[in-house]
Amino acid sequence: MSELLVDAVRRGAGPRELLACPVPESYRAVHLRRADEELFRGLPRDAKDVRESLHVGEVPMPELAPDEVLVAVMAAAVNYNTVWSALYEPVSTFRFLEQFARRGGWAARHDRDQQVVGSDASGVVVRVGSAVRHWKPGDRVVVNPPYIDDQDPDAQRDGMLTDSMLAWGFETNFGAFGDFAVVRATQLVPKPPHLSWEEAACNTLCLGTAYRMLIGERGARIKAGDVVLIWGAAGGLGSYAVQLARQAGAIAVGVVGSDSKADLLTDLGCHAVVNRNAVGLGDDDSDPGTAWKALGSAVRRAVGEDPHVVFEHVGRATFETSVNVVRRGGTVVTCGSSSGYRHSYDNRYLWMRLKRIIGSHGANIHEAWEANRLLRLGMVVPALSTVYPLEQAGEATRSVQLNRHEGKVGLLVLADGEDQGVEDRDLRERTGEDRLRLFRRHAASNPAHPHGSSGRVRGAVPATSAAAVPAPVTAAAPGPDR
Incomplete structure (x- = not known):
């Protein structure tokens, strides 16, 4: 039955058709197993390999809470928090799920014997909870990882200051590395229309975090x-x-x-x-x-x-x-x-x-929207260097574990190839194909890189673009030590 909904998403079906397709009882996902918690205990650091703990297989579909959205994930991206999760360090990821579940109510769903990991995703909304007002099936979105209780008083000044803030797909379940993901409606921002699914998926966590650190x-x-x-x-x-x-x-x-x-x-x-x-x-x-x-x-x-x-x-x-x-x-x-x-x-x-x-930690939803706006204006470009299929999520995460990557490492999930999902070709042309593919081009030309992308675009980055780069500052003589 899941094929009906997946096929409708891939065809760009509208809200009525998406709602007519049943939600499957299980779905494909990259997950960790509680039974593996002691897998790396006592081993030296260089003997711990995340490929041993990350599994691809079917997991049960959770029930949707009133303030949540079910997203069909087209693409995802790897962050270092997935390395921590897969190593069960500094504490087991299942301890996070147990702590979250003790809050009761809908949180109890998260404490399972498997955790779907991943904190960056792009996709299509296919279901919304009864309390969701601003999103509907068919909307193209990316996910902001901070999982915030919007009824916490501190959320009204800064969601990152709430005691209950969690990192989605790290301290919660039902994360990005699956055909479907469960997120709160307050985590969503619109997908930049000139980006492909994999380009859109790689930005939110790192760009939002950097925005808060430097600009916010x-x-x-x-x-x-x-x-x-x-x-x-x-x-x-x-x-x-x-x-x-x-x-x-x-x-x-x-x-x-x-x-x-x-x-x-x-x-x-x-x-x-x-x-x-x-x-x-x-x-x-x-x-x-x-x-x-x-x-x-x-x-x-x-x-x-x-x-x-x-x-x-x-x-x-x-x-x-x-x-x-x-x-x-x-x-x-x-x-x-x-x-x-x-x-x-x-x-x-x-x-x-x-x-x-x-x-500093993550980005609240206002900061995420502001950072996303810079992407939509073409002022910031994705740092995507490499794309793997979901089945090779272990290899993708391993490259991050060993720091063999540049920029961000992406995963194709329901998207069945690269370069899909672009809606605004004019904006893409104005932003510049060379700029958008800069990291992939460098990865493809680097023989030491473990898995280059297609590298279809060649040549130097233009000297001028929608976000022109001024000339380097002239070096001066060293000054005194501080």
């Missing part, structure tokens, strides 16, 4: 001329941070670990790129007590002054360097700790030099 009212609030140092600038978060910094008139300085990633950032419009290996920050044994001075000198040589803002998400391996290298009165804004949660730094560099640390 509770972030660093960068302005024209600010120097913004961006760790992991060729990755999912970092590549959106580079684009937002440029659109805000700031000076983007990216930190990467290879020449190929440096080339990508140059094409993306980063003012300056620093290879972390060249400044002694190439491995976990680096001494941040001295390496930050080399990084600071490299930044000053490239752009003439110290960073106003450091965009931080690496964690333990970089945090002390970030605190030290940002200028007097500057800001470190952090949203994660992929290299470790326990940070240490010399607090004198913080308090005596009047620096700030801002914790």
